[in-house]
Amino acid sequence: MKIRNIISFFGLLTMMACEPEMESFKPSPGDADFSTMVAVGNSLTAGFADGELYRSAQQNSYPNIVAQQLKHAGGGDFIQPLMKDEYGFGNRLVLDVIDGMLTPVPAGKQVNPDNLLSIYDEKGPFNNFGIPHAKADHLLVPGYGFLNPYFGRFAKNVNTSTVLNDAMIVEPTFFLLWIGNNDVLNYAIHGGEGETITNVEYFSKIIESIISLLAENNAPGAVANIPDITVIPFFTTIPSIGLVLTESQASELNLVYKDFPHIEFKAGQNGFVVTDAEAQGQIRQLTANELLLLSVPPDSMQYAGWGSMKPIPLQYYLSEQQIENVRETVDQYNSFIRKITGDMNLAFVDVNTPLKNAETGIIFDGVSFTTKFVTGGVFSLDGIHLTARGNAIVANEFIDAINKKYGSSVPKTSVTEFQGVIFP
Amino acid sequence: MMRKIFTSVLTVLFTLHVYAGGYQVSLHGQKQIGMGLTGTSLTIDGSSSFYNPGGLSMMVSERSILAGMSVINSYNLFHLQGTMYEARTENPPSTPFYFYGAARITGNLVAGIAVNTPYGNNLTWEEGWAGRFLVEETSLQAITIQPTASYLINDMLGIGAGVVFAPGKVELAKALRVEDQHEEGSMSIKGSTSGWGFNAGIMFKPLPEMNFGISYRSRIDMTLEDADARFSVPQSLQTYFPPLNKASTALPLPANLDFGASYEINDELMVAIALNYVFWDAYDTLAFDFDTNTTLLTDSKNPRMYSNRLIFRAGGQYRASEKLYLRLGGYYDPTPVNENYFTPETPSVNSVGITAGLSYMLLPEVSLDASFLYIHGMETQAAYSPANFAGRYKSRAYVPGIGLSYNF
Known part of the structure; x- marks a missing residue:
């Protein structure tokens, strides 16, 4: 009798001898209907990375990551206008070691002409309307696909489609919007030369029209603000x-600059010499608060004396005033985006704060990131667009904002499942 | 009768939300394991060398030799906060063991030796898991060797002490956030070291059927001066991760203050309790100091912030026949880990242990001892804040053990 008790007790222990289980995350859509989602925006929405739009980067676009997570809460298929290969229109950069330095270099692939062919009839309609190079107002321009082949290749009608009209084809029940970067970025990446910052009032009107169109059937959605691009x-x-x-x-x-008393060099760090129409002799040195752009040709710096013997041209730096113009505009855009998002009762996604914090380092899921070029992990090889891991962080910010606004429980993604920069 | 005891013990254990943890292992004698890992107040055999050197002098026989081992099969489960992501460990079984030898030198003096494994950790998370930048694999293997002397002052009082020598081996592997087309980078640190400590105790026997014991095992510092640090990184980054690097680190094995009491209710039934206070606050920081640093390889100080904890243990022994002893017990082991500094390298959650055991007398002097311990780790919401790594943890362990005792 006693022996039997002991045997049954050990038997019970053996039955319990299985691995533990945990009640897992219970997804729910809350007040939102995620069944048909569209994402509208620029290169950041398209999944552009390493200087090009290419297939695997598109698959890791932030809206595609969000869409995969939404599937747990009633989300449907998310069709993206995928490129046919890993090189898109041929501008992709890869990392290489040049003279012992890690340097992004062109992948040097021939453009696959198939990537320029219209894919609407074969693959459309689409859900991702991230159009590289698009400014806010471009989304409303009929025939924009004719001007921008990144849209042209998947527009329903290249001569008449607007991005937004095409986005409405699937009758979205939910939308993501992240637009406006290029309205200020284009100015900044050209050193303020030959490009202008979109006027805030005009920008606000455009944003209002875009949101009104997207939300016209009372579709809920999430709208992101614009990162302070000067930290990238x-x-x-x-x-x-x-x-x-x-x-x-x-x-x-x-001695070389003896006729320019405002230019002076000492042992150690010195400001590079640049062109400036307003300076004495139209040249001066950069201050610590100004920004020299990644686009400045390294060969000219190294071998042609740019910045020392010869001034660096205007399009390669941002003066303090230009930086101020950029920051002020971003602030104004962002306060409008915040306001209209509130007025229209939509989810507001603050992408600016985490990216700003990344300047000094942020940690998600045990991985640390900084905004440092190449080794930071957030930014891809063009220094502007995100890595897959960077997109995962943005996607989680969207999901947080959506859950907060619509009372939904959409699971976030595990950031470490996505890759950062690939080293040689 | 037995069923009633089983039921009530289970009920008590599952309703009280008390729980031990860290990297301490308390499997040092099959008889004690069977009784909820109590041992501080027992004077049954040579295992007192470890449990309470003061009690060794009260050993019943003239000589005692014991050996045994357990097999820890442990499982950990992790759920990443806010996601559908789950990961499990694939821990290899670990095998703590013990060997004790003791002999009465004079009427009052007993000499003994204890060789066992009071500290250890053996953890392997599934490949590519989300916390791999914190830890992929870790193992701590330490053996303590303790020559002991125990003196019986009078029939009621015994004292004893021993010197502890602890050789050990530490390994840690984690992923690095640099990858090439084929694989992610990784780092491993491996080293051996040894430390010294002591173990002292007093046993008080006010009545023939009643024992009180108190013992103190000191902290032992395992300091690794030049552990091998190995890196696997993309070719272009190899200059940042010197191939023959060394690292220094230190891991404290915490001190323990134990109190125990036992009472023989009648010839068949004996009950014991033990309070085990573990000075976990010794584990404040895990630091790594690399011989060669680079911009991508910096020294690190990782807060651990463990807190002292009291473990409550209780158990009993029932002599079912001349040849068969049955045992039952349980304990509550509260985790020493701060919930904001909870790392997956020692995912120690509050846990309840339930034990059962038996001894069968093969010969009048020789018994075969067996035990089974089930450890139920409570689901815990925790985070390692310095790495923003949060989620829920849960654990289970199944620990069968077997041994032989020869008392003559």
Whole structure:
């Protein structure tokens, strides 16, 4: 009798001898209907990375990551206008070691002409309307596909379609909108030359029209603000006072510039010499608060004396005033985006804050990120667009905002499942 | 009768929400395991060398030799906060063991030796899991070797002490956030070291059927001076991760203050309790100091912030026949880990242990001892805040054990 008790007790323990289970996350759509979602925006929405739009980067676009998570809460298929290969229109960068330095270089692939062919009839209609290079008002321009092949390749009618009209074909029940970067970024990446910042009032009207159209059937959605672009690696990688000189080099240069008393070199760090129409002799040195752009040709810096013997042209730096123009505009755009999102009762996604915090380092799911070029993990090789892991962080910000606004329980993605920069 | 006891013990254990943890292992004698890992107040055999050197002098026989081992099959489960992501461990079974030898030198003096494994950790998370940048695999293997002397002052009082020598091995592997087309980078640190400590105790026997014991095992510092640090990284980054690097780190094995009491109700039934206070606050920081640092390989100080914890243990033994002893017990082991500094390298949650055991006398001097321990780790919501890594943890462990005792 006692023995039997013991045997049954050990038997019971053996039956319990299985791995533990946990009640897992219970997804629910809350007040929203995620069955048909469209995402509208620019390159950041398209999944553009490493200087190009290519297939695997599109698959890791932030809206596609959100869409995969929404599937747990009633979300439907999310059709993207995928490129046929990993090189898109041929501008993709890859990382290589040049003279012992990790350097992004063109992948050097021939453009596959199939990537330029219209894919609407074969694959459409689509759910991702992220159009590289698009400014806010471009989304409303009929025939924009004729001007921008990134849209042209999947527009319903390249000569008449607007991005937004095409986006409405699937009759979305939910939308994601992240637009406006290029309205200020284009100015900034050209050093303020030959490009203008979109006027805030005009921008606000455009945003209002876009949101009204997207939400016209009372479709709920989430709208993101614009990151402070001056913290991204394109602007922060090359130090503006990165001209490092020895004592003798400094005195040699001082001789060269002896007619320009406002230009002075000393041993150590010095501001690079740049063109400036308003400066004496139309040249001056950069201050520590100015930004030298990643686009400045390294060969000219290294071998042609740019920044020391010759001034760096205007399109390669942002002056303090230009930086101020950019930041002020971003603030104004963002306060309008916040306001209208509130007025229209939509989810507001603050992408600016986490990206800003990444400047000093942020940690998600045990992985640390910074905005540092190449090694930071957030930004891809063009210094402007995100890595897959960066997109996962943005996707989780969208999901947080959606859950908060609509009382839904959409599971976030595990950030570490996505890749950062691939090293050689 | 037995069924009633089983039922009530189970009920008590599952309704009280008390729980031990960290990287301490308390499997040092099949008889004690069977009784809820109590042992501080027992004077049954040479295992007192470890449990309470003061009690060794009260050993019943003239000589005692014991050996045994357990097999820890442990499972951990993790759920990443806010996601559908779950990961499991694939821990290899670990095998703590013990060997005790003791002999009465004079009427009052007993000498003994204890060789066992009071500290250890053996954890392997599934490949590619979400927390791989914190830990992929970790193992701590330490053996303690303790020569002991125990003196019986009078029939009621015994004292004893031993010197502890602890050689050990530490391994840690984790992923690095740099990847090439084929694989992600990784790092491993491996090293051996040894530490010293002591173990002292007093046994008080006010009545023939009643024992009180108190014992203190000191902290042992396992300091690794030049552990091998190995890196697997993309070729272009190899200059940042020197191939023959060394690392220093230190892991404290915490001190324990134990109190125990036992009472023989009648010839058949004996009950015991033990309070085990573990000085976990010794584990404040896990630091790594690399011989060669680079911009991508910096020294690190990782807060652990463990807190001291009291473990409550209770158990009993029932002599079913001349040859058969049955045992039952349980304990509550509260995790020493701060819920904001909860790392997946020691995912120690509050847990309840339920034990059962038996001894069968093969010969009048020789018994075969067996035990089974089930550890139920409570589901815990926790985060390692410095890495923003949050989720829920849960664990289970199944620990069968077997041993032989020869008392003559």
